[in-house]
Amino acid sequence: MLLALTKTANFMAEPKANELMEKIVSLCKRRGFIFQSSEIYGGINGFWDYGPLGAELKRNVKDLWWTSMTRFREDVVGLEATIIMHPQIWKASGHVETFADMMSECPLTKKRVRTDQVDPQTGIAYFYTGAGSADGATSTETFSVLIAVGKPPESARKSAAQFYEMRGVKSPELQGERSEKIENTMLYHPESGVRLTEPRPFNLMFKTFVGPVESEENVAYLRPETAQAIFAQFKNIHETSRQKVPFGIAQVGKAFRNEVTPRNYTFRSREFEQMELEFFIKPDEAVEAIHGTVATVPSTGHPGEPQPNWGWQAWHQYWVEERVAFYEGIGLSRQTLGFHVQTPEELAHYARATVDILYKFPFSKKNEQGEMAGEELEGVAARSDFDLSQHERFSGKQMGVFDEELRAAWGKLDEEKKKDLWQRYHDARLKYLTKTGLNAEKAAKKAKEDADGLAKGQYIPHVIEPSAGVDRLILALLSNAYTEATETDDKGKTETRVILKFHPRVAPYKIGVMPLLKNKPDLVKKALEIRDTLRQHMNVFYDDGGSIGRRYARQDEAGTPFCVTVDFETFEGIKDGANAGEKDTVTIRHRDDGRQERIKVSELLGWLLPKVR
């Protein structure tokens, strides 16, 4: 008989949000899922390391994504590009110009804050119009500082004097002082009280220099997303991989954003990992030329197997549903997810549609109706032909493809259809070209060329981009798995313990293998044999220390879905029940409900494999 759990488990109601997050953070550290980076040096804000269990969890997630994207599909291939790329890529993508937060500075202390994240303050604001000095120096710069109600004006004057002295006005005589009570203002620095400078964009890309000289021409950036590498290598891959549009390129890798305020544990960090697919499709005009019409698909649900007559809408919906199916397949049910369809105002000018797939995190906020929308796990964007067009424009290299099917089909169209398709393609290109700042004449000339190209089978592919964050998915999986069980033992003692109910596919260890007693060589030998067989196929945790109950609890906390125990019945035969007398069986214990059953050792692998893959 096994020393099984004789306790009764009561699953608690969900703890409160922040309390729950604290518990998750604490468990992650205690069990080696996630540590603060550089912790022994006091940490570094916005950087997190994955310990032994976290590293395996993350590997499983990335492997499942990669395998589902590349191995199980004929129409997606992989790429592994560098983090540092040519800086021109980030000009083409728009990151150099627009990937920025607005920041304001305290002119006294030079400390910066994000303009939209200043805590509102109330107090007496003092204003000065300038200052003069005995030696004739003057400043007409205005200055303002907020001081607490009731505080003497001297403290304001001291700040002002400091400010004007920094501007070369010695022992300044302050001019034009006036004061005013201000409520809930976000215009003053929360520490110094000094009025902030006008907001200025602060680029979120980490900057470095390649080569020995720190000059402007050697500036490079750590990629803020993996996607651009895919666009930059599109032609090389298209030419070498025997893929034809529609096809995709998948990449997993680190990206970096110098967030001003990293927050929510690993959710918004400065170094993170992405899983991005760029799926290249024909423009709708090409599909229509080839197939007569573009397929219409129902606006909800999975549109089924890809069809040649799909336009961007069908492909977009297909990828949203494929991605949701992926999340469901690793344990995030549809109820735990949310969706946000970007409004026309939210969409980038080139985007046709974007659907964000959300997860309801413990820190997610509820709206006035008490509903929780969730936070973004992944965005699925229909980005038109913007990305490749930009790289064509900035690199001067052709990014279009030649489509024999289109060329052949075009010849058979009637003139009206040709004219219609030509015009629509022309207008879309013209819109893009005009947006780039090209003058009207040049834009018109190029749009005409592009539309003429379409008639010859040439176009720049459009793209659907499902872009997922690995770290936030890991956090979603941890939040989703986190369960507390309160158990009362025979003596009435109550204990709360944690069970991580990971889907077996993502669980760091798939199974714990244990000999009932570590001092019985037969049991140990058998358990090791089982371990050695199983670990050809999966991660196995071998544990021979402590009571079986303790060992089970330890695996519950690590999220291991199954444990097997080699006991005396393995050798002597099952004692009771339908299979009494049967030898070479082990106990399988289920993490989620503590249920135990016996299984033949020879059937173990076959029983496990479909569950963990």
Next chain:
Amino acid sequence: MLLALTKTANFMAEPKANELMEKIVSLCKRRGFIFQSSEIYGGINGFWDYGPLGAELKRNVKDLWWTSMTRFREDVVGLEATIIMHPQIWKASGHVETFADMMSECPLTKKRVRTDQVDPQTGIAYFYTGAGSADGATSTETFSVLIAVGKPPESARKSAAQFYEMRGVKSPELQGERSEKIENTMLYHPESGVRLTEPRPFNLMFKTFVGPVESEENVAYLRPETAQAIFAQFKNIHETSRQKVPFGIAQVGKAFRNEVTPRNYTFRSREFEQMELEFFIKPDEAVEAIHGTVATVPSTGHPGEPQPNWGWQAWHQYWVEERVAFYEGIGLSRQTLGFHVQTPEELAHYARATVDILYKFPFSKKNEQGEMAGEELEGVAARSDFDLSQHERFSGKQMGVFDEELRAAWGKLDEEKKKDLWQRYHDARLKYLTKTGLNAEKAAKKAKEDADGLAKGQYIPHVIEPSAGVDRLILALLSNAYTEATETDDKGKTETRVILKFHPRVAPYKIGVMPLLKNKPDLVKKALEIRDTLRQHMNVFYDDGGSIGRRYARQDEAGTPFCVTVDFETFEGIKDGANAGEKDTVTIRHRDDGRQERIKVSELLGWLLPKVR
């Protein structure tokens, strides 16, 4: 009957080194193994992307390393740490101070070169002792420039004048001109001819800033190696993973070095990937206290399964041999490898021993005896307790462990043994502490404390570090696999084609699955069924385009070790031979020798799995 290769294959003698490298580079681009990063923008020196085939090859290598290190061992766990860490880590590791190349600058153009890599030049050197100006400005800085023999002295004077003008001497009158012929000098800039400045260290770490302000206190570095993250997280992992010394921590990840001259294709690049294990062991004194003596192992060959009485030498040799076995297991035979045992002069002061495992690349140089040593694939270093000691010193956090076995054993030692072990441990610690620059008194006090700690079961673990470069291993695998076959067809036409003879374990695709004809639905259906079954377990390339011979050749070039073809005999039964009449078989074709055999479809997976895993 299959349209099999009826040509005869003649394997060519090995092409010349550079020619071979050029062929490999060209194949890698043509088949999508490796592309230049940001190629459409002219590339970025020292950065390389892995295309579809390269990404799979690299994944296989990293997965095999990770699996062999973690899943198949009880004594190693994984870590996935950030690339940007607290800058103090690089002070502790010594990288901030000493991880540098010596660089010299042209004082005129400000261009820098690596002092040890200037091409030797011969010419007439002109020297000046200073210059004066009509307005009274003078400079006594010396200046020298090298001009070609026979060139008029005016060009030298022009450079000199420019130099002194930059120093504020207008229309300078040059002083103290003399000239001299110099041969094979490395002291002048190869472009400007101007004498270089004194060599100065140039740090190889990429620098960036974390947070919105680019100030000294916000400086951070991209890690130049993954190892330090392991040391920094040693305590966290030791406390949470239930591991006891000896045990190891494994990590795979990107690292960055701002090499002045990246070279040899992907061998020395600026962004690269490492697979590093830090294996923590007891100091020899602890082993001796517990086991009476430290095991001696033969100085060559694998010392076998780890034993509790192993000291650093046995562990070091164990890891060298384990790593060689890993390389052999993925197709790099011992003959393709070289070894370099670092001499006492080469060793870092804290290192006990380092063995470099080399691979003989096409670009490797031969010595005077015509022998090729090879280039480093991996270094296996016995690093004493230096790393953890440094982090203890810089972080102020205890990095030692408590060893109950040692504490218990120590109590049973006779006094003489205690004294001997205490002294040896004390002396080793004192040596380290003195090296850190601690004053004699403090070092003596701390060394005594440390030795007293040992007697209570406490010590800082020593470490064995097998540190491998992923990219150079990929390049070794490509070089090793590259084979040319010259074939003459029936009409006497000769053609040379490439076969990449990868070990099946690392091959990007394990098998090509092909229907003989794409317009026969039965053949296609069967081939797709086979593909779907196999790809649950491995990467499969499905190909129905072109002649079978062409498809085989395409897979040979991609390094796919096997192809199966579904043909009419699959349905109609084998025509001839011992198994005539047998149905449901396919042809397996072997990449390396073109050999073909028939196998039952039902036995295919079982036949393949042991070969590709």
